[in-house]
Amino acid sequence: MKARRFEEMTLPHLNAAYNLARWLTHSDQDAQDIVQEAYLRAFKFFDGFRGEEARAWLLAIVRNTAYTWLRQNRESVSHVPFDEEFGDLNEVSSATLFHQPDNNPAAILARNDDKRLLDQALAQLPVEFREVLVLRELENFSYKEISEIAGIPIGTVMSRLARGRRLLQACLERMNLGVT
Amino acid sequence: MDCKRTLELLPAYVDQELGLPEVKELDDHLQTCPACHSAFVSQTTLRAAIKQRATYFQAPIDLESRIRAALPKETDAQPGRAKQGPRYWGSWNWMNVGPVLASLVALIWSAGLYLATPSPNQRLAEEVVSSHVRSMMVNHIADIASSDQHTVKPWFNGKLDFSPIVNDLSTQGFPLIGGRLDYLDHRSVAALVYRHRLHLINVYIWPAAKERQTAIQTASIQGYHLVHWSEEGMRYWLISDLDPQDLMALARILQAQAQRVPG
Numbered sequence: 001m002k003a004r005r006f007e008e009m010t011l012p013h014l015n016a017a018y019n020l021a022r023w024l025t026h027s028d029q030d031a032q033d034i035v036q037e038a039y040l041r042a043f044k045f046f047d048g049f050r051g052e053e054a055r056a057w058l059l060a061i062v063r064n065t066a067y068t069w070l071r072q073n074r075e076s077v078s079h080v081p082f083d084e085e086f087g088d089l090n091e092v093s094s095a096t097l098f099h100q101p102d103n104n105p106a107a108i109l110a111r112n113d114d115k116r117l118l119d120q121a122l123a124q125l126p127v128e129f130r131e132v133l134v135l136r137e138l139e140n141f142s143y144k145e146i147s148e149i150a151g152i153p154i155g156t157v158m159s160r161l162a163r164g165r166r167l168l169q170a171c172l173e174r175m176n177l178g179v180t
Numbered sequence: 181m182d183c184k185r186t187l188e189l190l191p192a193y194v195d196q197e198l199g200l201p202e203v204k205e206l207d208d209h210l211q212t213c214p215a216c217h218s219a220f221v222s223q224t225t226l227r228a229a230i231k232q233r234a235t236y237f238q239a240p241i242d243l244e245s246r247i248r249a250a251l252p253k254e255t256d257a258q259p260g261r262a263k264q265g266p267r268y269w270g271s272w273n274w275m276n277v278g279p280v281l282a283s284l285v286a287l288i289w290s291a292g293l294y295l296a297t298p299s300p301n302q303r304l305a306e307e308v309v310s311s312h313v314r315s316m317m318v319n320h321i322a323d324i325a326s327s328d329q330h331t332v333k334p335w336f337n338g339k340l341d342f343s344p345i346v347n348d349l350s351t352q353g354f355p356l357i358g359g360r361l362d363y364l365d366h367r368s369v370a371a372l373v374y375r376h377r378l379h380l381i382n383v384y385i386w387p388a389a390k391e392r393q394t395a396i397q398t399a400s401i402q403g404y405h406l407v408h409w410s411e412e413g414m415r416y417w418l419i420s421d422l423d424p425q426d427l428m429a430l431a432r433i434l435q436a437q438a439q440r441v442p443g
Contacts, residue, residue, distance in 0.1 A: 036246060
């Protein structure tokens with residue numbers, strides 16, 4: 001009874017679980033292992049699940065499983081010094097970048113046929129920005145749901161999304177300069 | 181609202197996460213400030229680009245079956261049963277005779293009830309009559325009122341796990357009035373509504389569980405006439421206060437179109 005109810009509630013969200021794990025780890029095999037482990041963990045905790053949104057509940061477990069995995073396998077990942085990586089990018093310069101019409105992402109993507117450009121830019125973002133963008137833009141979660149999944153305050157969700165978008169924008173611009 | 185505050189709130193504005201008063205203030209500012217407006221356009225297009233271009237990774241097809249296999253099985257969830265140890269029929273004591281007799285009586289009683297239960301078709305016919313009467317009574321004949329089959333058919337998409345054949349039959353004297361979701365035989369079914377002169381006809385359609393093909397059968401209950409059959413794996417039940425011959429004519433038309441378009 002429990003197993004069947006669990007499968008009915010969680011298996012419809014398998015793609016969402018896999019997509020998140022895949023974006024967090026960049027690896028198909030690791031994502032599969034993480035999702036499978038997350039489902040087993042979720043099953044153990046299922047008695048405590050009181051029927052809120054099953055997708056958000058499941059993805060919180062997938063996310064934690066993925067982070068545990070990242071910590072064990074890639075020590076450096078947890079705290080990438082993104083300010084160094086994107087060194088010269090500060091609030092002022094990014095604000096001005098937004099104001100230059102030729103540098104907006106639509107224009108960049110229109111000039112560049114390569115569909116992978118955006119994937120590459122998103123993949124280069126530090127994981128804490130990548131995850132909020134994936135949850136927001138690919139899964140359409142609200143700020144509140146993202147804050148529950150990622151275990152951060154709503155204000156942080158908002159600032160990470162803003163910062164993540166600025167970094168993505170800057171990254172697209174740099175890649176574009178490299179291409180032309 | 182000034183530019184600094186606007187740029188701070190812009191991400192939440194773009195994400196539609198702002199409260200109404202702030203949305204109003206921001207709207208006003210964006211209309212008057214070209215710089216902030218271009219920042220707004222820029223963020224909106226970036227959002228659209230991520231949504232459209234970023235890859236959504238689909239889970240490999242075998243992942244689901246592997247997860248199902250790894251989950252504990254139903255029987256594992258009842259460890260209590262195994263601990264009781266074996267029981268032998270021979271070792272029963274006479275204290276159990278009472279309960280055994282009682283359950284025997286209950287068994288015979290329920291078998292009698294079972295045999296007295298009306299046949300599935302009889303029960304279904306009564307369900308169909310109730311549903312038809314209800315749809316007339318509460319003036320809720322159609323959820324989607326349209327004589328256009330291209331409006332009615334797509335309306336069912338996503339509401340049902342099958343796609344019923346929907347055709348306007350005005351030329352044959354049965355104009356389509358609309359469609360509705362209904363519940364019969366323990367499942368959601370499509371209800372199409374046709375009209376013939378002043379009579380309304382409910383046509384219920386749903387996938388057949390077993391019989392792919394059965395001949396047309398008729399019944400009359402409480403002054404309503406019913407016609408039902410199965411065709412190409414779908415069950416059809418028609419009901420109306422219409423003259424039985426006219427109802428049969430509609431049945432023939434529907435049967436013919438189901439044979440033309442399999443499934």
